[in-house]
Amino acid sequence: MSEKPNKLGSVNWEWEIKPETSWWNISLIELYSYTDLLQQLVRKDFLGLYQQTLLGPFWALLQPLLTVLIYVVVFNNIIGISTGSVPPFLFNLIGITLWNLFSEIFLQTSKTFSQNADLFSKVYFPRIIVALSTLWLQLLLFGIQLLLLIVAYIFFLIKGEVDFNLGRLLLIFPVIAITTGIGFGGGLIFSVLTAKYRDLLSLIQLIIRLLMFVCPVFYTLSMVPEKMQWLVNINPLSSLFEYFRFAFLGMGSIDILHLSYSTVFMLAMVCFGVMFFNKMSDKLIDVL
Amino acid sequence: MSDIVIQAENISKLYHLGTIGSGSLRREMQLWWERKILNNEDPNQYIRGGKKIDNTEAVWALKNIDFEVKEGEALGIIGHNGAGKSTLLKILSRIVKPTEGIVRGRGRISSLLEVGTGFHAELSGRENIFICGHILGMKKTEILKKFDEIVEFSGVEAFIDTPVKRYSSGMYVRLAFAVAAHLEPDILIIDEVLAVGDADFQKKCLGKMNDASKQSGRTILFVSHNLQAVNNLCSKALWLDKGNIRARGNTKSVVNEYLSALHKNSWIKEFSTLNEAPGNDLIRVLYVELIPHLDDPNNVPDIRTPLTVKFRFYNASDNIVLSTDLLLFTLAGECIFDIPSKPAIYEKGMVEGECTIPGNFLNDGSYSFTLHFARDTSSELFSYEECLMFDIADYRESINWYGKWWGYVRPDFPLVLNALIK
Structure with missing residues (x-):
């Protein structure tokens, strides 16, 4: 804001359009005024996703269910990865649920610019609103999958194959928060990069696929050989999967130090992601 | 009373033609390295005949725009x-x-x-x-x-x-x-x-x-x-x-x-030699002009303005029965009228023609004239298509309707209403 006197005295300009956006120029007041839009975008995407489909939101359940079945057959029955006393179905479902949260948020957020080029070149609103609406939609879909997981968990609980500890189970909330943050921050950074270099979008798909094997989705950290432990240690996601599984099953190795590393990594990703996105979003319109 | 709500100072916008950036990460990094670190010029500039040509041409879409809106x-x-x-x-x-x-x-x-x-x-x-x-x-x-x-x-x-x-x-x-x-x-x-x-x-x-x-x-x-x-x-x-x-x-x-x-440029066409002039061995059109009858030369012709078309052509044949048609077309290519001259015998040489269209006849819109030359009123000698293009501006008085007025012509024939007393 600046003041400039004119013949009527001093005028308070309410806004300015300047060539450069500063790194810090994020107005929370402005963002707040767009909450209606955010809400509507989530609604639109959710409704649009399942309009004229047979199963509607059940698709959100079908995908993890089928994946789990394939994993159980391939990793546990054919390759023979042991899940101990835990039913392989539940073991894999836990991993896949958290993995889906991360990969979907990361992938969908990274498409923010490439998929909304038309909209962005016609009307102004803070671009991050679209990324936030993607985030909320993915959290909503994750909620549906989490329900599936809880139903499966209760089923095995009744069968007596797993045990229950409320204090332990509450751990899922920080784990979900950190996973979401890393996915969102990374997605924001890549959304800028993919807008500029379209080929990166296919690279992201590849990164996600490779990353899944580095994360303990269908194995536990204790199975990782000594030689490869460094890979586990530098991967900020690995402890999250261990904690998530621990919350439900009470199994696996947990390491507070590594969780703190993940938290710091998440905060750094989100801060840098938001700033980078905000700084670059105005310039990208010329490139899209 | 009226405050300024928008004030633009020196707005300029530069666009790069062609691909913006190089589109590939490798080249971009190379560019950055050469430019910022080594302070060299772009290594990927095209070099043609020893001269460097910048391959990303820049265009100022806007340059130093200043204005205020109250x-x-x-x-x-x-x-x-x-x-x-x-x-x-x-x-x-x-x-x-x-x-x-x-x-x-x-x-x-x-x-x-x-x-x-x-x-x-x-x-x-x-x-x-x-x-x-x-x-x-x-x-x-x-x-x-x-x-x-x-x-x-x-x-x-x-x-x-x-x-x-x-x-x-x-x-x-x-x-x-x-x-x-x-x-x-x-x-x-x-x-x-x-x-x-x-x-x-x-x-x-x-x-x-x-x-x-x-x-x-x-x-x-x-x-x-x-x-x-x-x-x-x-x-x-x-x-x-x-x-x-x-x-x-x-x-x-x-x-x-x-x-x-x-429109000033398209209102006159004049050629100094026969060879340049549009036409063929039989007819060469040396001059066509549209002259609007305006009170103020800075105004543009509107629906009230009478228009005169003048033209001059060279007839290369001796003793033929010659006639000329002036045709008016809409932008969409529909013919509005075709005015013929009286057929008569002409010797070889220059011929001049003129036709005036009264005001309050054409509707607003974009039109073009075509000149058509015929022998014995039947065989075509030459057709000079779209020799003049022009626009007629609208003019309305005390009418609260801003949409397009219908029709190609807008003649001023009187339409009289009489209220009937019961």
Whole structure:
């Protein structure tokens, strides 16, 4: 804001359009005024996703269910990865649920610019609103999958194959928060990069696929050989999967130090992601 | 009384032609390394004949634009395609950033650069009213308050719960514009939206915009090729030409200046030698001119202006029965009239012709003349197609309707009404 006197005295300009956006120029007041839009975008995407489909939101359940079945057959029955006393179905479902949260948020957020080029070149609103609406939609879909997981968990609980500890189970909330943050921050950074270099979008798909094997989705950290432990240690996601599984099953190795590393990594990703996105979003319109 | 709500200082916008950046990460990093670290020139510049040619040509879409808009003012922005009008609107709507300069302002801006921004084809009209409204910056309560009004204005009540992908294109556009028309920002930015919809709907839209500017005192920035609409809606106008402001001020004078510059060149065609002149071995047309009978030479011909066409041609044949036709075509290629000259015997040599079309005959629009030469009124000697192109501006007095006047001709025949006494 600046003041400039004119013949009527001093005028308070309410806004300015300047060539450069500063790194810090994020107005929370402005963002707040767009909450209606955010809400509507989530609604639109959710409704649009399942309009004229047979199963509607059940698709959100079908995908993890089928994946789990394939994993159980391939990793546990054919390759023979042991899940101990835990039913392989539940073991894999836990991993896949958290993995889906991360990969979907990361992938969908990274498409923010490439998929909304038309909209962005016609009307102004803070671009991050679209990324936030993607985030909320993915959290909503994750909620549906989490329900599936809880139903499966209760089923095995009744069968007596797993045990229950409320204090332990509450751990899922920080784990979900950190996973979401890393996915969102990374997605924001890549959304800028993919807008500029379209080929990166296919690279992201590849990164996600490779990353899944580095994360303990269908194995536990204790199975990782000594030689490869460094890979586990530098991967900020690995402890999250261990904690998530621990919350439900009470199994696996947990390491507070590594969780703190993940938290710091998440905060750094989100801060840098938001700033980078905000700084670059105005310039990208010329490139899209 | 009237405060300045937008103040633009030295706005410039640079665009790079061709691919922006190199599109590949490797080259970009190489470029950055060479330029910033080693301080060299771009290693990938094309070198042609020993001279370096920059492969990304830069173009100033706007250059040093300064202007102010006062509260409640309606500013029309006119100019050719590519003059920078849309770039200017995009900068003001905060979609793109200027390369240089600063714009300051007060109040909420809504911009309408396209109808149906953010529409989702799978969702119903009802949902889309909300989506579109929110995207354009309306609050939920505002939309709820105006919902019925919007639906009524659009005229798609019966289909409001049908997915918009099943709408006809007309319904789609009407619904989209209806949302936009009910925006209540302090500053409204509109780009060419009136090019859509049928005449009836256009009239409705212009009426709505007229209300917005004249009754509600809203500030409007309006880009259009419909000069009649600009004339009627806007008090001030800005003429952009190749990124610069060519003229500004009172709408009428800016529009006139624009039109006369636009058409002066195509009103005369003159050739000094027979070989250059269009034609063939039989006929060569050396000169054609359109002379509008204007009181003030700075004005442009409007529907009241008589027009004279003068031409001179060389007839290469001796003792033939020659006649000439003057044909008038619309831009779409429909013939409005064909006026023949009296057939007569002419010797080899120059022949001159002239025809005057009275005022209050043609409707406003774009037209072209064609000259047709025939022997014995039957065999064609030469046809000089579209030798003159011109526009007729509209003129209305005490009429509150801004849409396109129907018809190709607009003769001033008296139509008399008499009230019958019971």
